[in-house]
Amino acid sequence: MCDDRNIITVNGMYPGPFIQVRNGDSLVISVVNRAQYNVTIHWHGVRQLLTAWSDGPEFVTQCPIRPGESYTYRFKITDQEGTLWWHAHSSWLRATVYGAIAIYPREGTTYPFNKPDRDFPVILGEWWNANPIDVVNEAIRTGAAPNISDAFTINGQPGDLYSCSRKHTETFRVRYGENILLRVVNAALNQELYFSIGNHMMTVVGVDASYTKPFLTNLLMLGPGQTTDVLITADQLPGKYYVAARAFASAPNVSFDNTTTTAILKYTKYGCSSKASASASQPLLPALPAFNDSLPGKAFASRLRSPGVVQVPQPVDMNLLFTVGLGLFNCKPGQNCGGPNNTRLTASVNNISYVSPTNYSILQANFLGLPDVFNPNLPPVPPLKFNFTSANIPRKLWQPMPGTEVLRVKYGSVVQLVFQDTSILAPENHPMHLHGYDFYILATGSGNFNETTDTAKFNLIDPPRRNTVAVPGGGWSVIRFLANNPGAWFMHCHLDIHLTWGLAMVFVVDNGVGELQTLKPPPPDLPMC
Numbered sequence: 001m002c003d004d005r006n007i008i009t010v011n012g013m014y015p016g017p018f019i020q021v022r023n024g025d026s027l028v029i030s031v032v033n034r035a036q037y038n039v040t041i042h043w044h045g046v047r048q049l050l051t052a053w054s055d056g057p058e059f060v061t062q063c064p065i066r067p068g069e070s071y072t073y074r075f076k077i078t079d080q081e082g083t084l085w086w087h088a089h090s091s092w093l094r095a096t097v098y099g100a101i102a103i104y105p106r107e108g109t110t111y112p113f114n115k116p117d118r119d120f121p122v123i124l125g126e127w128w129n130a131n132p133i134d135v136v137n138e139a140i141r142t143g144a145a146p147n148i149s150d151a152f153t154i155n156g157q158p159g160d161l162y163s164c165s166r167k168h169t170e171t172f173r174v175r176y177g178e179n180i181l182l183r184v185v186n187a188a189l190n191q192e193l194y195f196s197i198g199n200h201m202m203t204v205v206g207v208d209a210s211y212t213k214p215f216l217t218n219l220l221m222l223g224p225g226q227t228t229d230v231l232i233t234a235d236q237l238p239g240k241y242y243v244a245a246r247a248f249a250s251a252p253n254v255s256f257d258n259t260t261t262t263a264i265l266k267y268t269k270y271g272c273s274s275k276a277s278a279s280a281s282q283p284l285l286p287a288l289p290a291f292n293d294s295l296p297g298k299a300f301a302s303r304l305r306s307p308g309v310v311q312v313p314q315p316v317d318m319n320l321l322f323t324v325g326l327g328l329f330n331c332k333p334g335q336n337c338g339g340p341n342n343t344r345l346t347a348s349v350n351n352i353s354y355v356s357p358t359n360y361s362i363l364q365a366n367f368l369g370l371p372d373v374f375n376p377n378l379p380p381v382p383p384l385k386f387n388f389t390s391a392n393i394p395r396k397l398w399q400p401m402p403g404t405e406v407l408r409v410k411y412g413s414v415v416q417l418v419f420q421d422t423s424i425l426a427p428e429n430h431p432m433h434l435h436g437y438d439f440y441i442l443a444t445g446s447g448n449f450n451e452t453t454d455t456a457k458f459n460l461i462d463p464p465r466r467n468t469v470a471v472p473g474g475g476w477s478v479i480r481f482l483a484n485n486p487g488a489w490f491m492h493c494h495l496d497i498h499l500t501w502g503l504a505m506v507f508v509v510d511n512g513v514g515e516l517q518t519l520k521p522p523p524p525d526l527p528m529c
């Protein structure tokens with residue numbers, strides 16, 4: 001059955017407004033909260049150079065904007081071109097509060113490929129036949145996993161495989177012969193997604209607002225938070241083609257609705273082509289991998305490269321290893337304990353399950369020098385003497401400690417970070433997202449990260465630049481970045497349920513020397529808690 005429901009939107013739009021800017025532009029965006037929930041907006045992937053107060057994650061760079069109040073975000077696009085997006089960063093509001101950001105080439109410059117005839121955002125989302133805030137609150141209350149979503153969506157519509165969506169299926173209208181840039185965003189809350197288009201090969205030209213070395217593919221894999229720019233040419237028989245996405249979940253024991261969301265690529269006009277008289281019949285679904293097949297996703301990620309040789313920052317000043325994974329809290333009297341064996345599900349970084357402060361944001365507390373809001377020394381993991389891909393992980397690691405731990409970083413440090421999935425409960429993918437920076441992905445692999453043998457595999461020549469890395473379930477990824485942006489920068493798994501469970505931490509990057517290395521005081525309208 002089809003029913004109507006009220007959702008939280010921005011300017012009455014779902015998805016929200018499509019922001020189109022140029023590299024180098026300055027943006028001023030006022031957010032007026034007319035909803036009954038606290039909200040903040042995060043500009044996902046925008047580097048926010050020296051504008052940490054505008055980054056947006058709740059209780060990290062600001063207190064929430066309360067109902068009836070407002071806050072103006074001010075920031076500049078610095079050396080980024082391609083596609084980013086924005087979303088609410090409070091509870092699970094981002095289920096409906098999100099939109100795409102297109103960053104066009106800097107004034108007076110052009111694309112490093114033929115200028116496309118048109119470009120479209122293709123935002124993949126996730127829909128519940130319930131209020132998503134209730135869904136997450138129920139999971140928090142019971143300690144169990146949340147209800148899975150009822151549909152995936154493309155630009156807000158599940159597509160015509162779902163009868164309720166038939167009339168509203170998203171349609172991309174193109175003309176025969178055109179070159180089209182698709183800006184694909186994975187805005188789903190909890191699922192990696194495979195993406196493909198019937199009969200059309202895609203040329204990947206960018207990810208996370210950085211250009212890539214172009215390559216041809218019929219399949220994309222995007223973790224939540226990631227974007228991919230692809231070029232297609234409308235050179236097939238005029239007609240309709242399916243644009244489709246389907247979830248990929250690595251955990252073999254997750255029961256899971258593997259339905260497919262679709263949109264239509266529709267040829268509206270064609271020139272004097274011999275194909276003009278012919279016409280494709282019913283749109284066919286492109287072949288998408290099975291939901292538990294991780295290999296095509298890994299193969300896709302391994303093809304991403306920066307366009308040319310890049311300056312990977314070195315030497316490394318901070319060499320970190322973070323374990324990322326699920327865990328279990330013991331049940332206390334009076335609690336609901338819907339997790340396995342009478343426990344509550346949780347998640348952690350280095351065995352610390354992140355607890356958000358409530359009276360100040362981390363950035364405010366750091367600016368004001370308040371000592372009691374966070375601890376500045378996220379503890380390191382014990383040496384990895386056990387195998388994270390086996391069942392013999394020490395019991396201690398199953399039971400993380402709750403805490404508000406951050407890691408302080410000196411301005412200008414080169415930070416190298418290994419993410420190691422712990423496979424506790426199940427091997428789980430973690431799309432790890434860092435605020436305030438792009439990083440280079442030096443390597444990804446399966447099993448335990450091995451300092452000696454795996455370091456030799458690092459790509460220090462043309463690694464891809466991203467803000468979200470897909471750490472494979474039962475495996476690891478290594479990133480590197482230069483900490484040249486002072487502020488408090490959230491880093492978390494972009495699977496919202498993992499974030500809810502505490503798979504997060506904060507880098508507090510100190511000011512450097514002089515005005516160009518110093519974060520200014522907060523704007524006067526910064527919300528207080």
Ligand code: C2O
Pocket residue numbers: 042044057087089225433435490492494
């Ligand atoms: Cu797109 Cu902290 O997130």
